[in-house]
Amino acid sequence: MSTVSGQQTETEADAGVPQRVGRGRPARYTREGLLELVVGVFNERGYEGASMEDLAKASGFTKSTFYHHVSGKEELLRMAVNRALDALSAALDQTVASGGSPVDVLENAIRRTTEVLLAELPYVTLLLRVRGNTDIEREALARRRGIDTRLAALVKAAVDAGEIRSDIDPRLVSRLLFGMVNSITEWYRPGTRNLKKSTVDAVVGLALEGLKANRSSAQ
């Protein structure tokens, strides 16, 4: 995607509404605003179901102007899923870098990935729906698997340290735990700041307590 109307503003509201710059025609967007709008259409109609024509229409650009700005659906998908993957990877890097005991690192990982999911909701939602039908989707799935493997390793480290229960396979624990986190994309709608905080706290609370149970019997 090339620059759109030269706007590069990086300030983006949390409300989930793509930022349209200026009033009236022609439509003008920040790069980020246009990507967010496109991702909204992908999430609503499905990536396969949304045509370039649908995307142009939703943007308010004429079809030829839209084609001038974006090279194609696949490129938009790549940018969107990489944004989610970059944010999740960075959160994991920070979590590991900040150290602590294995169970603290795991708790931070659960907290930070939930926060990233809520902050980057449309992008993570799109990422989680990718099924691997194209090269870009397969690349995204490979990066996702890499993140899943890192998360599973954090669970295993906490089991090995005797800090969480060992009676459930760490890989299965990891899948269920982050499956719970990912399921938030199915119902969460942004807007309420308190809901964001209470959702993060609830995930960490339920997950951690579930993991710490039966710990004594497991050692």
Next chain:
Amino acid sequence: MSTVSGQQTETEADAGVPQRVGRGRPARYTREGLLELVVGVFNERGYEGASMEDLAKASGFTKSTFYHHVSGKEELLRMAVNRALDALSAALDQTVASGGSPVDVLENAIRRTTEVLLAELPYVTLLLRVRGNTDIEREALARRRGIDTRLAALVKAAVDAGEIRSDIDPRLVSRLLFGMVNSITEWYRPGTRNLKKSTVDAVVGLALEGLKANRSSAQ
């Protein structure tokens, strides 16, 4: 969908492979086998992305024979999602009917819905991907919301009885809990009987222990 070749056999293997009756051409299916095949195509390509032509091709029927047997994509979707919804509703009815303390009923509900999800995996997977773009999808979503409401009421009853923690909103608990259950459709592949049992046990173990934590501080 009309009867297909008069075959009504209800025995269906657990392996996720649609049952094709007889060998060679013409293709013959049980009603259930053909529905399972169609649902597999829906799950692979997306309901929107799969055409009647794709479905006919996958079945091995000629297009005209296929159209003779099924009235359309929407009817197939309706049958598939209703199968999942009927099974989930029946599981909840049985759970409530078998009684017990609120936390026992909740535990049974978690166990039984997880078992139904695994037993009816392709149908539940399709149901969970329904987005509400057509009347049939909206009907399915309404029935799903009805089940979610019943599950949330079971969580609330256990909170009210002081049997599980009250520091997290019951509706949020219900969403996260059954979000974890539903996320199993993302990675579970049938075939291993032990994986099925250990998955159910892990869900119940993690969920229940997470819910029972902090109980004393909550009363």
